[in-house]
Amino acid sequence: MENLLIVRNVGATRGYRTLFKDISFEAKAGEILELRGENGSGKSTLLRILAGLTRPDAGSIAYHADGSGSHSSSFYPVHFLGHQDGIKAQESVEDQMKFWASFFGEGKGKIQPALERVGLWKRRDVPGRGLSAGQRRRLSLARLLITYRPVWLLDEPFAALDTKGQELVKELIANHNDEGGVVIAAMHGAAIPNARALEILSPRKAKNSKPTIEDISSLEIGSSV
Ligand SMILES: Nc1ncnc2c1ncn2[C@@H]1O[C@H](COP(=O)(O)OP(=O)(O)OP(=O)(O)O)[C@@H](O)[C@H]1O
Structure with a gap:
């Protein structure tokens, strides 16, 4: 299946601190990715970079959502749900x-x-x-x-929601995926069904010069996260 999103070697620094580096992954139509990591590891920063709200310090992001092989500058194919809700x-x-x-x-x-x-x-x-x-x-x-919008970028989508609200989010995500949409969500705690989990590691924990992201889905098979 076609990749809707290709992320290559993305890095971000804040001040003198490297938040993450060499982050590379793809998202295919109908995929759900969960970003995990400690507080301050850079999940929100990565989502904001993917949303085009802030520039990465390194690397590239390409959306292939309009079938032409690249997104046009007039159409950014994402919905971004951040901590700040913009409600008047x-x-x-x-x-x-x-x-x-x-x-x-x-x-x-x-x-x-x-x-x-x-x-x-x-x-x-x-x-x-x-x-x-x-x-x-x-x-x-x-x-x-x-x-x-083909790609949903959701920052802690369960935040502040009761059990029914969390079920609603899961249903909305499932419907979006049925339509071939991609969801990338920064998560703490409860998991989204059928999601692939990517963990942002602190550069200290990433060994030597390795990328600071790890696909942990395979580690979770059979676990009850
Ligand atoms: N605009 C900014 N200027 C300076 N530092 C920033 C800025 N935005 C984020 N940071 C710093 O970058 C780091 C990563 O923040 P970010 O919000 O991306 O982490 P997070 O993984 O989403 O955290 P949490 O799990 O607590 O929501 C933090 O140490 C934060 O203080």
Whole structure:
């Protein structure tokens, strides 16, 4: 199957500190990758690099999502769900969705199904400041459903969500994968079913000049992570 994403020798430094180096991996259509690593190992930084929000200090990232062999500069084929949710305190849930629909060039018809899917349609008139942390997370998830982007980059997608909310995230991810989408998620704790796990090692733990990423999926077969 075709690779949607090819990452080669990506490295990042912050100040004088090497966060990670020589990170290389591919993601094929329908694959789920879980980024793991200690606090501060660089999971969020790597996701932000993959989202095009910050530049790597080394290496290259290529998306092959439009069938042409490379992504055009006008179309970055990702959805990014970060720690900062970009939710406006004064605006209602529905108005914020209208903004995103317009931003993505979609009609308003996508809003109700997306809000129903995440359980917020009945709270569509509530302003952002009236949402709990979990409801804010659900609103961020609704944004993913407004328009199709082949690659979802999710930073701790279970954060603030109750058990039902976590099940919802798993279902959304499974549906996205059924459509051939790729999901790359930074995770602590609970795992996403059928995910391939990549661990970002601290450069101290990576032996000698080895890359600071390790595919740990094969180590987990039969384990109950
Ligand atoms: N803009 C920045 N300027 C300086 N240092 C930064 C910046 N962004 C991140 N860092 C540092 O880079 C390191 C990696 O941060 P990052 O948020 O990527 O880690 P993480 O693996 O996602 O951590 P966590 O598991 O705690 O969420 C941290 O030590 C952080 O302090």
